[in-house]
Amino acid sequence: MERRALVTDPEQHAATLKNLERAAGRMATAAIARMDENLSWYRNMPPEHRSWIGLVAQAGIAAFTEWFRRPDAPQAISTDVFGTAPRELTRAVTLRQTVEMIRTTIEVVEEAIEEVAAPGAEEALREAVLVYAREIAFATAQVYAQAAEARGAWDARLEALVVNSLLSGDADEGVLSRAAALGWGSPDNVMVVMGSAPAGDSELVVEAIRRAARHAKLHVLTGVLGSRLVVVVGQGRKQVDKNGQEKPWDPIPAARALIGQFAPGPVVVGPTVGDLLSATRSAQAAAAGLRACSAWPDAPRPVLADDLLPERALAGDQTARQQLVEEIYQPLDEAGSALLDTLSVYLEQASSLEGAARMLFVHPNTVRYRLRRVTDVTGYAPSDVRSAFTLRIALALGRLQAG
Template sequence: MTPRSDHTHAATLKRLEKASGELAAAAIARMDEQLPWYRAMPPEHRSWIGLVAQAGIAAFTEWFRHPGTPQAISTDVFGTAPRELTRAITLRQTVEMVRTTIEVMETAIDDVAAPGEERVLREALLVYAREIAFATAQVYAQAAEARGAWDARLESLVVNAVLSGEADEGALSRAAALGWSSPDHVCVILGTAPDGDSELTVEAIRRAARHAKLQVLTGVLGDRLIVVAGGSPDPLKAAKSLIGPFARGPVVAGPVVGDLLAANSSAQAAVAGLKACGAWQDAPRPVLADDLLPERAIAGDPAAREQLVEEIYRPLEEAGSALLETLSVYLEQASSLEGAARMLFVHPNTVRYRLRRVTDVTGWSPSDVRSAFTLRIALILGRLTEAEPRS
């Protein structure tokens, strides 16, 4: 049974107080002998552990004096340096430290207890060991909660910086603190956030990312779920791997960029694509922001307009007027080879050859309905651009 009053076991208490220093020294010596990780630690960390071991033995002495007060154990033992302790050593290592200290105290019971009170001291130590185990779990749980809340705020800052175009070396430093190892391929994926706890959504994204071997920085901003994904050169493949936690509705993947500092361009493309996605009713899910270039251009996205002109119209213009003329006539003739050939006074095979050249130059096939629409918008924008200096 445990002690029932402050004075019942005064002799044992007195001997315990006297032996506290020796017990702490013996516990430290046994850790040094049996725990390799303790020996490998820098002196500062070992001193923290020594303080905690001494505090643990002192707390047991006080608890033995006033039994039934377990609520003070966490403060008495871990109050010396709780934050430093949880950062310096893992929970497993802390358990090993506590076990070693308890074992040292247990082996000394016969020497410390007054004659006839060995069983009382042993039972008290068992109860104290249970309480110290709970206290250890509580300290690490609180540290984990605080660290998780801090990490969430830090991650939100990084994601906001990417979206706003304010990502700098400070954002890189914060991302590195979250485990981001600066992968070569980065893209931003955007969609609607599901209802409910945003923390559960973020954790679901992280699980999907671990399964797909991707690095992610993610957050819920308003009704949007934003994911900065790194490690895949294929943005569509990355989006498909992470699409599960998104709510119903369009999910848009921005183009791949080289690093986190350049991710704003991917984010802006994804934002513009999400706004314009409603104009393409049959859009796949997920969809690339680059596949939404015509809708984005019509919606007023200047980056999409410039991209269509620079990646389609300019290369065709540089390839010779025949390609531009043939493509324009072909599209005007409802994609009819024969009709275009008659209008151009050439053989249909010539039209067919020039259209293949259009595909080679731009990457878009005039014979595909969706590609033809994109090419038509690019031609219109290119002509408008050509007309601007003269207007």
């Protein structure tokens, strides 16, 4: 930006410049003293940060002197003033505090105009201070904008690293510290939601997920990994009912609050776990469910990974196979051979009570009772088509494992 010479008389300009150079140190000291007197946040800062702020104030007055010397020359005020401070200072000092610091320094310089300006150059110097104040305000905004962009890019990389570690099973204590640096709290319920990422800028997708999560009062860590959008979701403290009993968390409403940000196609919700490190299990289950979801075209959206256990088992997911055996076959086996035999015959007889009763030489009510017991033991109702499919796969896997 071109600037006109603010003091047109060369002699006045030279005299004012000489006075500025002579008074720079004194004005910097006065500015620091006034900050210490008027700004409580400055007084409470660690000595290291106070010293850096003092250097910034000194650099600001020195940069003004140089700017006044050659107002037409292009200069990078942000580099001249803030280049002396470490990048960490933008974290320790907020933009509002920086504005207060600059305002205090400018006030000290303005108060010294009558003393510093050569006779007849007071108005010109005052105008110079006003113009410089505007320039340094823009420079301050630029410094904090650049810092925010850099911090945002770094946070995005760190967040993607955390999500990838959970997905790959490499989560350790380091993941907790990285997540804490990203603002992740300690929610009692954690799950992973996974689906296809929409086309377009991944940063916009991630920001849309964050907005939706804030609206739903959810904690999230998210990242676009290849073609997949992965969201680690946390819900605050455990909820209790009026009797003081813990209420189970339903993950589906939380997933629905975020589902609009996914591309068309299946969205799978991993099982709920108690902490971030355990979210590896949820992430791997969600990934396995997403791979197997094509085998169930009518699956709801979103769908729980545990509702996809039979498809996951058929796709070769060993965890799903073991879960079906442990949660269905083994409890039925332990409950007595009558339940296993009745369930097996019922499924083979196309879910016919009468047909199963004839094959077992029992009354249909006995079959009905045993099937209710199957539901009590496993949570799956043999009369439901989807549950019957899951039970059939579990029986087959259990028998194979039993040899």
